[in-house]
Amino acid sequence: MKKDIGFLIDMDGVIYRGGELIPGAKEFITKLLREDFPFLFLTNNSQRNCRDVVAKLSRMGIEVGEKHIFTCAIATARYLASQKPNGTAYVIGEGGLLTALHQNGYSIVDDEPDYVVIGEGRTIMLESVDKAINMVMRGSKLIATNLDPYCPSSNDSIRSGCGAFVSMIELATGKKAFSAGKPSPVMMRIAKAELETRSANTIMIGDTMETDILGGVQMGFKTVLTLTGSTKKEDLKAFAYRPDHIIQSINDLINPEIFDSIIDREMVLSHG
The missing domain is CATH 3.40.50.1000 (HAD superfamily/HAD-like)
Known part of the structure; x- marks a missing residue:
């Protein structure tokens, strides 16, 4: 029971x-x-999808199912779907965020998106940030999967987090991001x-x-x-x-x- x-x-x-x-x-x-x-x-962490997280835990000896995983990417995608069903997004992020958005009816576009969505990423380019800034200035809404300024690293150091990237766009545009994480x-x-x-x-x-x-x-x-x-x-x-x-x-x-x-x-x- x-x-x-x-x-x-x-x-x-x-x-x-x-x-x-x-x-x-x-x-x-x-x-x-x-x-x-x-x-x-x-x-x-919005980088991995649920299956990836389950596999990581399994390698460590913890056996759970995808139903036991809930990420800020999933929360963000569900929130956006509730606000504007079947909307569009320009995404700076990785597989976990892209998968969650697709599963919740969102299309990923490179021009005039409803939302600019920022998640974690290891290969974020300044060109992508500049593009996001211009989209927000033209009216796209700015969304962050989370506002953590840094993330722990495996070598006991830290790396820049979603909040660090979002702050660049906020400062450049004067717009504050909404975060669902x-x-x-x-x-x-x-x-x-x-x-x-x-x-x-x-x-x-x-x-x-x-x-x-x-x-x-x-x-x-x-x-x-x-x-x-x-x-x-x-x-x-x-x-x-x-x-x-x-x-x-x-x-x-x-x-x-x-x-x-x-x-x-x-x-x-x-x-x-």
């Missing part, structure tokens, strides 16, 4: 770092599958609907206060911050909001006492 408590789980910094699983991640996901808890991996309520609301849970019974597990935790707090979800990623415990004093629960790593959720305290309606404020 499907549980009425569901999990939204960030990936990089929670489940893995670079190409390495964080200890306890496989056991935690196995527990959710075995006990029939609905869950989604929620990622602000975390912490936007757009992505959080669509993901919750996929789980078929109530807000109070939806648990967001993430490593970043500005996206995962903020998005969960704004939606009335229960929030769990893990300290294996972007946000450290000493950083919490800088925020006007805080998670319901703090754990050292996903491995803590293998502990039945901690897990039970999280899914209980009377949430324990903090462990760790």
